[in-house]
Amino acid sequence: MRPTRRHVILAAAIATAASPGRASAAEDWPQRPVRVVVPVAPGGSLDALSRLFGRHLGELGQPWLVENQGAGGGNPAFEAVARARPDGHTLLWGWDSLAINPALYARVGYDPLRDFTPVAQVVRAAQLLVVRPDLPARTLAEFLDLARRRTLSVASPGNGSIGHLAAELLRARTGSSWTHVPYRGGGPAMTDLLAGNLDAVSLTLGAAVEHVRAGRMRGLAVTTAARAPALPEVPTVAEAGIPDYEVVSWQGVLGPAGMEPVLVARMNREINRVLSLPEVAARLVSQGFEPAGGPPEALAALLRADVARWPEVVRAAGARVD
Numbered sequence: 001m002r003p004t005r006r007h008v009i010l011a012a013a014i015a016t017a018a019s020p021g022r023a024s025a026a027e028d029w030p031q032r033p034v035r036v037v038v039p040v041a042p043g044g045s046l047d048a049l050s051r052l053f054g055r056h057l058g059e060l061g062q063p064w065l066v067e068n069q070g071a072g073g074g075n076p077a078f079e080a081v082a083r084a085r086p087d088g089h090t091l092l093w094g095w096d097s098l099a100i101n102p103a104l105y106a107r108v109g110y111d112p113l114r115d116f117t118p119v120a121q122v123v124r125a126a127q128l129l130v131v132r133p134d135l136p137a138r139t140l141a142e143f144l145d146l147a148r149r150r151t152l153s154v155a156s157p158g159n160g161s162i163g164h165l166a167a168e169l170l171r172a173r174t175g176s177s178w179t180h181v182p183y184r185g186g187g188p189a190m191t192d193l194l195a196g197n198l199d200a201v202s203l204t205l206g207a208a209v210e211h212v213r214a215g216r217m218r219g220l221a222v223t224t225a226a227r228a229p230a231l232p233e234v235p236t237v238a239e240a241g242i243p244d245y246e247v248v249s250w251q252g253v254l255g256p257a258g259m260e261p262v263l264v265a266r267m268n269r270e271i272n273r274v275l276s277l278p279e280v281a282a283r284l285v286s287q288g289f290e291p292a293g294g295p296p297e298a299l300a301a302l303l304r305a306d307v308a309r310w311p312e313v314v315r316a317a318g319a320r321v322d
Contacts, residue, residue, distance in 0.1 A: 039074030043187015045207035070184035082115035099306035104160040118299035167202035168317035205288035223247040230288035
């Protein structure tokens, strides 16, 4: 049936009336506790940052309930958020594995580009190779030489984590060999390194920076192009004679696909507000993170770039998980 002028006017009136309601719903967010799914076990940098921001964002009137799901390389956590209602009350504290896992695993139950709504990038960070203090290797070159002479154990926050791939890329570039030990997060891996049960761990710098400063473990190299301000004494991998090696990690907030743009904009403003707090920015920098922030489109572009980049890195590193 052809629409009449009356139908057009009525439809326009309904749309006009609905728009303020949607804006009001966004401004009223959150209306109940916010479930923040973190794809690692408690104790690592991903968990710590999600709780730091949760304390500040809880000032909006509802608690932020951190839910750690560290199994399966983070895939169950990603799938849980992808299936959630897009009302802003179930969020993902995401990181690189969201883009890496489709290349790493034979099957995942989500699409990183179609099934999520990027909200805001929070931080960027270097990966760091740390060793127990009594290991007879004070430099990356000495570590690689030791790995050629005996079997070393190198842990990561999990199969397919960026810490894992950073180590695998290093192994592939240098022809080295060691035993990879995957954990469910950086926290448990560092616990075993401190106990002397491991030789090394490859993980986000922020998770280990205080241990390195205290001398409880030794930092051998960071994976960024320049040294990290939080640990300026630790050289880069490139400085150790491996040119053009660079791996940069990120953390950010995403929701399920289909979130209202006005809601995403409200959430993005709140996350950027927390990032701008002097005490938060100072803490992030001191722990080895670079505050990121910016609009949702910046995180969307980063996610697209990572989805395009990592399959080749996974193939070159031989890091596929069946």
